[in-house]
Each structure stands twice: as C-alpha cells, then as structure tokens.
Amino acid sequence: MTGHSRRAFMHAAATCSLLALTLSGTAALADDHTVKIGYAIAKTGPNATGAGITTLPNYQLWVSKVNEAGGLAMPDGSKRMIEVVEYDDRSSNEDLVRAIERLATQDNVDIILPPWGTGANLAIAPLMDRFGYPQLAVTAVTDKAPEFAARWKRSFWMLGGGHDYAVGLADALTAARDAGTINGKIAMVSVADGFGIDLVNGARPAFADAGFEVVYDKSYPLGTSDFAAILNEAKDSGADSFVAFSYPPGSFGMTKTAQSISYNPKVFYIGVGGAFPIYAKIADGKQQGVMSIGGVNAESEAIQTYFQDHIDSAGAPPDSWASAITFASLQMLEQAVERVGLDHEQLAAELSTGTFDTIIGEVKLEDNQLRDLWWVGQWQDGAFKGVNPADKAGASSPIIPKPEW
Amino acid sequence: MTILVLGLVLGGTYALLALGLTIQYGIARIMNLAYGEMTLAAAFVLVFLFNQLGLPPLLSILFVAPAGYVTGWLLYTVMMRPLVARSGGGGKLELDSILATFGLLFVVQGLLLLFFGSNFTSISYLDRGVSVFGVTVALNRLIAFAVCIVAGGGLALALTRTRWGLIMRAVALTPGSAPLVGIDVTRVARQAFALGTALAAIGGTSVAMYQTFSATDGVVFTMKALVIVIMGGVGNVPGALAAGFALGLIETFVATVIDPGLTLAATFAIFLIVLLWRPEGLFGRRA
Numbered sequence: 001m002t003g004h005s006r007r008a009f010m011h012a013a014a015t016c017s018l019l020a021l022t023l024s025g026t027a028a029l030a031d032d033h034t035v036k037i038g039y040a041i042a043k044t045g046p047n048a049t050g051a052g053i054t055t056l057p058n059y060q061l062w063v064s065k066v067n068e069a070g071g072l073a074m075p076d077g078s079k080r081m082i083e084v085v086e087y088d089d090r091s092s093n094e095d096l097v098r099a100i101e102r103l104a105t106q107d108n109v110d111i112i113l114p115p116w117g118t119g120a121n122l123a124i125a126p127l128m129d130r131f132g133y134p135q136l137a138v139t140a141v142t143d144k145a146p147e148f149a150a151r152w153k154r155s156f157w158m159l160g161g162g163h164d165y166a167v168g169l170a171d172a173l174t175a176a177r178d179a180g181t182i183n184g185k186i187a188m189v190s191v192a193d194g195f196g197i198d199l200v201n202g203a204r205p206a207f208a209d210a211g212f213e214v215v216y217d218k219s220y221p222l223g224t225s226d227f228a229a230i231l232n233e234a235k236d237s238g239a240d241s242f243v244a245f246s247y248p249p250g251s252f253g254m255t256k257t258a259q260s261i262s263y264n265p266k267v268f269y270i271g272v273g274g275a276f277p278i279y280a281k282i283a284d285g286k287q288q289g290v291m292s293i294g295g296v297n298a299e300s301e302a303i304q305t306y307f308q309d310h311i312d313s314a315g316a317p318p319d320s321w322a323s324a325i326t327f328a329s330l331q332m333l334e335q336a337v338e339r340v341g342l343d344h345e346q347l348a349a350e351l352s353t354g355t356f357d358t359i360i361g362e363v364k365l366e367d368n369q370l371r372d373l374w375w376v377g378q379w380q381d382g383a384f385k386g387v388n389p390a391d392k393a394g395a396s397s398p399i400i401p402k403p404e405w
Numbered sequence: 406m407t408i409l410v411l412g413l414v415l416g417g418t419y420a421l422l423a424l425g426l427t428i429q430y431g432i433a434r435i436m437n438l439a440y441g442e443m444t445l446a447a448a449f450v451l452v453f454l455f456n457q458l459g460l461p462p463l464l465s466i467l468f469v470a471p472a473g474y475v476t477g478w479l480l481y482t483v484m485m486r487p488l489v490a491r492s493g494g495g496g497k498l499e500l501d502s503i504l505a506t507f508g509l510l511f512v513v514q515g516l517l518l519l520f521f522g523s524n525f526t527s528i529s530y531l532d533r534g535v536s537v538f539g540v541t542v543a544l545n546r547l548i549a550f551a552v553c554i555v556a557g558g559g560l561a562l563a564l565t566r567t568r569w570g571l572i573m574r575a576v577a578l579t580p581g582s583a584p585l586v587g588i589d590v591t592r593v594a595r596q597a598f599a600l601g602t603a604l605a606a607i608g609g610t611s612v613a614m615y616q617t618f619s620a621t622d623g624v625v626f627t628m629k630a631l632v633i634v635i636m637g638g639v640g641n642v643p644g645a646l647a648a649g650f651a652l653g654l655i656e657t658f659v660a661t662v663i664d665p666g667l668t669l670a671a672t673f674a675i676f677l678i679v680l681l682w683r684p685e686g687l688f689g690r691r692a
Binding site for chain 2: 043044045046047048049051052053091189192218219220221223224225226228229230232233248249252253256257259260261262273276278281282284316
C-alpha cells in the first residue's frame with residue numbers, strides 16, 4: 001500500500017512538472033510552425049549542480065536570444081520560433097533514456113539537445129543514433145571520442161579527452177621547469193572516480209616522458225571532504241608543483257585547506273571547479289595564479305559579450321571551461337539549420353563538414369571532434385585565461401610561481 | 406601527533422552531524438532520511454544571513470538552532486504524528502517514516518534548488534590556520550569541534566543527570582510502558598524530533614563555515630550520520646560522539662599512513678565489523 005502511494009506521488013509530481021513545462025512552452029507559441037527542441041537534463045540529484053552551471057543556463061540564454069530575434073532562421077529565409085520541451089532526468093540514466101525515447105517518439109521534437117556529463121552523453125548515444133538525431137556531446141570528456149564518433153556517425157565530441165588535458169599540463173610545467181622557475185618534483189592527487197582516474201592515467205606517462213618525478217601520488221574516494229592530511233603530506237613532499245585531478249567539492253576543499261595551512265606551492269593546479277565563477281569567492285579573492293582545466297580567450301570581444309549576456313540572463317557569469325563551448329555548439333546548430341534545415345541527415349553532415357562562426361572563434365570539427373581547445377587555464381587579474389596550448393591564438397603566458405595566498 | 410589532532414577535529418565534525426539523527430531515531434523512532442537536507446537548509450540559511458545581512462555565522466547559530474527546533478516541532482506535528490498514530494507503536498512506524506522522509510528529502514531538495522539555485526555555495530569565515538600542538542588546523546573546523554563537544558557533552562549530561570533526560574531515556578527504552586508511569590510519549594517524541602532538527606541545524610551551520618556545498622549534497626551527510634549512529638548505538642549520545650571521533654581518527658590515520666584511497670574502505674570495513682559483532686552498536690545495549 002505504501003509502495004503504491006509513493007509511486008503514485010512520484011507519478012503525480014512528474015506529471016505536474018511536465019504539465020507546467022509544456023504549458024509554459026505552448027502558452028507563448030501555440031502555432032504548429034514552431035521548431036520543437038527537446039532535452040532531458042538533471043534538474044535534481046547529484047548532477048543538478050553541474051548541469052545548472054554549465055548546460056542549462058546556456059540553453060535558456062540561446063533559446064531566448066533566438067526567439068527575441070524572431071526565431072530560428074530556415075534555409076528559405078523564413079523564421080520559426082523555438083518551442084522547448086524539457087524533462088528532468090533526476091540525475092538517473094534510466095530516466096534520461098526514457099525521456100529521450102519520449103522526446104523522439106511521442107513529442108516528435110525536431111532537435112534533441114544533449115544532457116550534462118560524460119556518463120549521460122554516453123548513455124544516450126546509442127539511442128540518439130537509432131533515432132537518427134545529431135548529438136552535440138559538449139560536456140563529455142573521453143579519450144575514446146574518435147572511436148565513438150566512428151561508431152555513432154551523428155555524434156560530435158567537443159571537450160577532448162583526459163589525456164589531452166594531462167599532456168597540456170605536462171607541457172606547461174615542462175616550460176616552467178626548463179626556465180628554472182620550478183623543480184622537477186610533482187605532488188599529485190586524484191579523485192577515485194571516472195574523471196580523476198582518466199586524467200591521472202594520462203598524467204603519469206606524460207609527466208614521466210617530460211622527465212618529472214612524481215614524489216606523492218595518491219587517490220582519494222569520492223565524497224572526501226577533509227583534505228588536511230593529504231595536503232600536509234604534499235606540503236612535506238618537497239615538490240614545487242601540486243596537481244589535483246579533482247571534482248568541484250574536492251577542488252574547493254583543497255583550496256580552502258591549502259590557504260588555512262599556508263601551503264604555497266609554486267604551481268597549484270586543481271581539476272573541475274577551478275574555472276567556475278564561484279571559485280574567486282571560494283579562494284576569498286586570492287585566486288591569482290591558480291591553474292585548472294579549460295580557460296577562455298579573455299581578450300576576445302565575443303567572449304566578453306557572451307559573459308555579459310550570460311550574467312544578464314542567468315544572474316551569474318558562465319564557467320570558463322565548458323560553458324563557452326556549450327554556447328558555441330548551439331551557435332553551430334543554429335547556423336547549420338539555417339544552411340540545410342531540420343533534416344537530421346543533412347544537419348549531421350553540415351555539422352561534421354561545415355565551418356561555423358562562434359564566440360570561441362571559427363569552428364571546424366575534425367572527425368566529428370572539436371580539437372581546438374584550451375587544455376590549461378590560469379586565474380589572472382580576475383579572469384580565468386587559457387595558457388596552454390601556448391601557441392593558440394589569445395593564449396596568456398602563465399604566472400609561475402603563483403603568488404602566495 | 407598530526408594524526409591525532411587532525412583526526413579528532415575531523416571526528417568532531419562527524420559526531421556533530423550524527424547527534425541529531427541519533428536522537429530522532431533513538432527517541433522519536435523516526436528514521437529521518439531527510440536529515441541531510443535539513444542540515445543543508447540550515448547551511449543555506451546561514452550563508453544567506455551572512456551574505457545579505459552580514460550576520461556573523463557564530464551569532465546566527467543562535468537564531469538558526471531555535472528555528473530548527475520550531476521546524477522540527479511543526480514537521481512532527483503535521484507530518485509524523487499521523488504516522489505514529491496509525492502505526493500503533495509497532496515496527497510499521499520505522500517503515501512508514503522512512504518512506505515519508507524519503508519523500509520529504511525530495512521536497513526539501515526541490516525547495517533548496519528553487520530558492521538557492523544549484524550552484525556551489527561557500528563563505529569564507531575564520532578560514533585561517535591555528536596551531537594546535539604544532540599542527541595547523543583551520544579555525545572554523547576547530548569551532549565545529551568545540552560546538553560538538555559543548556552540544557554533545559551537554560546533551561549527554563542532560564540525558565543522564567536530569568529528570569527530563571530520564572523521561573527521554575524511558576521513552577527510548579520502552580515506548581510501550583512509558584505511558585504507564587504518566588509520561589506523555591507524544592510530547593516527548595515531539596520534543597526529541599524537534600531537538601534533533603535543531604542539532605541538524607547546528608551541524609549545518611558548522612558545515613557552512615568550513616565546507617563548500619550545493620543543494621544536492623544532503624544524502625552525503627545523511628549517510629555519514631547514519632553510519633555513525635549505527636556504530637555508536639541508536640539513541641546513544643556518548644556512543645555517537647565516540648563513533649564520530651573513531652571515524653575521524655581512522656580516516657586520518659589511513660589517509661596519512663596507508664593511502665587516502667582507502668579511507669572509505671576502512672570506514673565501511675569497520676562498519677561491517679561492528680554490524681557483525683555488535684549489531685546493537687559499540688555502546689548499545691543488548692536487546
């Protein structure tokens with residue numbers, strides 16, 4: 001009896017939220033001339049934080065911008081308003097897959113936008129392929145992107161792989177060591193979960209090839225909130241560089257702990273979260289010189305306009321890693337639709353071969369992957385700037401040693 | 406020495422989190438799965454007070470804790486009381502309360518997401534290091550440790566030395582016979598639930614001081630608290646304190662001497678051993 005009522009409650013709750021969403025979607029635009037764009041994303045559960053920072057605000061910003069301009073331009077020059085169908089996958093891949101099926105078969109949406117996260121994007125890839133929808137997997141970091149792109153022809157992988165980021169970091173550190181600013185020792189910690197494992201497995205050979213000695217190499221379980229013991233060990237290790245392949249809670253916890261125990265390595269590198277706008281607050285304004293994944297070309301006018309638009313629309317600046325890429329992927333979609341319309345096959349072909357003008361510059365995918373990315377970024381004068389690849393247009397030169405906290 | 410100091414401080418924060426749950430489960434007989442969410446709600450309120458009104462966190466504990474008490478009181482009256490009345494004092498209450506608070510978990514999480522958004526939240530307050538016997542410890546963690554000692558110690562004393570504590574223990578031990586000696590079980594259970602919520606709120610305020618959190622982190626706190634409660638013995642305040650300190654020491658020891666990757670494994674290995682050998686908890690009474 002109780003089991004039933006709980007299920008009924010969940011059902012009712014889900015139906016209510018669905019109803020509310022569809023109503024708000026249809027109230028504004030009720031003619032059948034709209035373009036239906038659907039997505040399922042984590043609005044509750046553990047993935048809601050990541051989705052709420054990187055993905056959802058960009059979807060909302062893009063849709064409102066397009067609709068304000070009169071709608072999505074079609075090849076014949078007409079414009080059609082966007083109607084959004086949104087589902088909450090509650091951070092569960094089962095719910096996500098069901099929602100994608102529903103979007104494809106019952107809502108018959110024209111375009112499906114991807115969910116947030118590597119796992120979620122992998123979970124829906126076979127399904128998207130079966131229904132023939134192009135999948136712009138932006139927030140998926142995987143070394144197997146070339147394989148996936150070959151297996152699912154209409155999938156596009158836009159955030160590189162763990163190996164790329166590790167090699168980029170090794171590059172940046174090698175330059176500093178050869179210049180004599182840091183010693184050849186590295187203290188490295190990683191979270192024992194997908195992303196941390198991927199990166200640390202890429203980093204070990206990359207550091208070894210570059211001639212670095214990793215003097216402290218430990219992993220910690222997901223959910224660790226106390227880093228005092230780990231950072232004390234790293235502090236005593238004699239390494240000039242501290243590298244953490246961490247998730248946001250870990251990145252933030254380590255920053256606070258490093259500050260409170262006055263741990264001042266010459267290079268302080270943290271994983272996901274370092275490029276989030278909230279980081280400046282976490283570091284209590286002392287983020288200058290902290291390195292992390294990603295980065296943006298802070299001098300670019302398009303990026304500056306995008307940051308301002310994002311603040312106006314979402315009330316907060318975007319993160320400086322995947323946010324700009326997410327928005328760029330939507331611009332690609334917009335331009336591809338304008339060129340070839342909504343036919344999935346032609347759309348996928350255009351995305352794969354076309355050249356697009358986006359906020360991150362001119363984009364052309366290589367084998368369905370975006371390769372022109374920032375691997376390492378650093379907080380400099382209040383902005384998180386790309387520093388590696390050092391020869392990429394707009395690269396800033398890294399500040400090493402990092403000023404003390 | 407490093408291990409001892411860091412472990413005790415960490416353990417203090419763990420024990421503080423578990424105190425409220427052990428009272429709610431031990432005395433009010435309600436397995437509150439939304440416990441972590443209540444902790445988080447208090448943390449968000451503290452951050453809100455700090456950012457909007459500039460209220461120092463230590464001062465806002467004085468507001469947040471009574472607010473937690475009132476919330477718990479209302480929750481019990483509105484939501485738990487019908488369950489208790491229906492169950493007739495049997496094991497059914499446990500099942501019903503788990504299901505009800507499981508739903509409550511999503512409601513509170515939804516409200517938090519609605520009001521405070523999904524972003525990470527953090528304040529910088531007393532984030533500087535303090536030297537304790539030559540070991541640098543963050544001051545805010547030290548405060549959490551002190552709050553834990555005061556709240557936990559005070560509670561343990563009140564439970565063992567006062568008449569009020571005697572009544573509480575009577576209800577915890579034999580809720581069936583307590584009415585025979587003139588104890589209003591409903592009132593006591595309501596008090597216990599409200600007190601537990603107030604302790605959750607205090608735990609939340611200390612979490613807000615030293616940790617970055619987001620609206621979806623509640624489950625993590627519930628799990629940690631649950632492990633400690635079961636290890637220490639349900640409804641046993643000194644047990645929860647001891648189990649919390651033990652966990653902190655073990656985690657720090659394992660992280661320093663063996664490998665940080667094994668902290669979780671060590672925690673659950675010990676949890677398993679306790680369950681196998683002393684299912685009533687380290688300090689629980691045998692049934």
